Amino acid sequence: MTASIIDGKGFAAKVRGEVGRHVKRLKDEHGITPGLAVVLVGEDPASQVYVRSKGKQTVEAGMNSYEHKRDASISQEELLALVEQLNGDPAVHGILVQLPLPDHIDEDLVINAIDPAKDVDGFHISNVGLLGTGQESMVPCTPLGCLMMLRDFHGSLSGMNAVVVGRSNIVGKPMAQLLLGDSCTVTIAHSRTKDIKEVTRRADIVVAAVGRPEMVTGDWIKPGATVIDVGINRIDAPEKGEGKTRLVGDCHFDSCAEVAGAITPVPGGVGPMTIACLLANTLTACCRANGIAAPEGLTA
C-alpha cells in the first residue's frame, strides 16, 4: 500500500482564506478588525522564524498584528506586566507568548496570566479545564489543526480507535481530548508504555507527537491507518553536503507510507496548520469578545 498524502500546506491555505473572508465581513458589517499580539523573548532562531510567519499571515488575513520583542534577560515581573497591558488593550483580541521561554521565567505563570478569553494558544489552565469538560474554550492550535485534517479526510471519526503517542500539555493531552470529543476510542501512549508497537498497531489513527526523529516506523502501523505526524525535528543530512540539515517528523515517512492509508508529510503537514489555526482562534476570540457568533468549522 502507498499512502495518500494529506496536504497540510494546501489545507492551511484554504483555512487562512476562509479566515480572511470572515475578517472582511467583520470589518464590513461591524467595523471590527481582529488583533493578535505575539510576544517573543530572546533570539531563538526557530522562534524568530515562526513569529515572523505568524505576523505575516495575520496581516495577509486582514487582521492587525502587534509584535512585542523582548531581550532574553527580561525579568518575570516585566514580562507579566506586558501580558497585563495586553490583557487590558481592547484592540488586542488574541495574545500568544512564543515558547520556549528562557529558563529563568516560569512558563506556567506567564501563560496563566493571559486573559483566558484572549488565550489563542489555548494553554491557560481555564481553557484546559473547559476543553477537558467539553465546554466552549480556546483550543490549542496544533491539535486543532490535526483534528481539522482528520475530519476533512474521514468525515466522521466516531468509533475509530485513535492512539496519541506523546503526553505533552501542548499537543498530546489536548489531542486526546479532541479525539474523545469526536467519539474516538482514545489511548495515550508514551515513553513508559509497554509493547508500544502492539498498541499503535491496533489504531485506525496514530498521532505522533513525541519529539523524537523518525521513532515511529512502518511496523508500528496497521495497514490502511491514518498517520498524523506532529514532529518537526532538524537532523544532520551529510548526503546534502557538509554541515547541511533536513527536517523530519516523529515518523519514518517512507516505511510508514508503505503501510498507512494516509499520512501527513514533514514539512508541509501539521506545521502550516498550526499557524492557520492561530488565525482561526484569533477570529473566534474577536467574535466572542464582541458577542458575534464565531464561524463554524474553524474551531472544534
Ligand SMILES: Nc1nc2c(c(=O)[nH]1)N[C@@H](CN(C=O)c1ccc(C(=O)N[C@@H](CCC(=O)O)C(=O)O)cc1)CN2
Ligand atoms: N506559543 C506557542 N509556542 C510554540 C508553538 C505554539 O503553538 N504556540 N508551537 C511550536 C512552534 N510553531 C508555532 O509557534 C510552529 C512550528 C512549525 C511550523 C511550521 O509551519 N513548520 C513547517 C516547517 C518549517 C521549517 O522549515 O522549519 C512545516 O512543518 O511544514 C509552524 C509553527 C513551538 N512553540
